[in-house]
Amino acid sequence: MERIVVIGGGIAGLGSAMALAGPTREIFVVERDPPPPPGVEQAFEHWERKGVTQLRHSHVFLGRLFTLIRDRHPRLLQMLKDAGVRELGFEVGLPSPLLGSYVQARGDENLSILFSRRTTLEIVMRTYCESLPGVKFVPDTIVRGLAFERGDSLKVKGLSLEHDGGVREDIAADIVVDASGRYTLCTDWLREAGCVIAEEESPAGILYFTRHYRLREGQEEPPRDQNPGAGDLGYIKYGVFPADHGHFSVTLAVPEIELALRTAVVRPETFDAICMKLPGCAKWIDPVRAEPVTKAFAMGNLKNV
Secondary structure, three states: OEEEEEEOOOHHHHHHHHHHOOOOEEEEEEOOOOOOOOOHHHHHHHOOOOOOOOOOOOOEEOHHHHHHHHHHOHHHHHHHHHOOOEEEOHHHHOOHHHHOOOOOOOOHHHOOEEEOOHHHHHHHHHHHHHOOOOEEEEOOEEEEEEEEEEOOOEEEEEEEEEEOOOOEEEEEOOEEEEOOHHHOOHHHHHHHOOOOOOOOOEEOOEEEEEEEEEEOOOOOOOOOOOOOOEEEOOOOEEEEEEOOOOEEEEEEEEEOOOHHHHHHOOOHHHHHHHHHOOHHHHHHHOOOOEEEOOOOEEEOOOEEO
8 A cells, every 4th residue: 555644634635635545545634733523614613723824714616626526526526515515607707787698608617616615615525535545634733844765865754743632653654745835844844854945935915804794584695797796906806705505705905015904904894894885895795685704804924935
């Protein structure tokens, strides 16, 4: 059996396990966070994911990922839909004045987008991965270092782990996949071992803020009209993201240099006031139609590396 260890149980780690799982491999997905509580609502409200700072920001699976899931993992696609994840075709994003003249072209069927909360995507993908041959999750575990074998070249041969409670363990691996995200230590450990790794970095120049809402009993999503649900005004970007089980989110992004705006927008009352000035957002968060269910979450220090 070939042993593969994946560091990180987020979207990249789950995707790695899905791509590599097979009857001749054992795959360990090591993650620092606890496993999710049962149920999509409990996961959204209570799942603690210190390793995924963007967990409660807006997420979608764009066309490329949709087609990969549809063609290679049809059972997962059905599980996602059963959990309330929504497949919205290309035509759904068209404003109503254009719908009458739209004629589907070849390839449009590959432009569907899967909409839901990130926690719903993760809990379903994790359940699917756990059903694949040889895949095992190792939660509440921190990777403390890489094990190397030195010869003509440097080879990574395993990891040093620390489980919940301080128990240490060394685990051998034929392949190690680093899917630990923006705060990875693997590049540092490789450099310390003598590897030369070139790195380029540039700031994204924005911060973004997300608040989640839920449709009230008996209310429906507003129709798509000439007021777009996403846009860029230069000093602020905005987007409305439909989700599962009557939920949706609004994300506002502002330039880092807008010091007063970025300080104010995190306040829920300011966040909603801004949305009410944007016609594409206002129709969604109208208090008659929807109610907020979270604070405004902030995400900064965004760098392309």
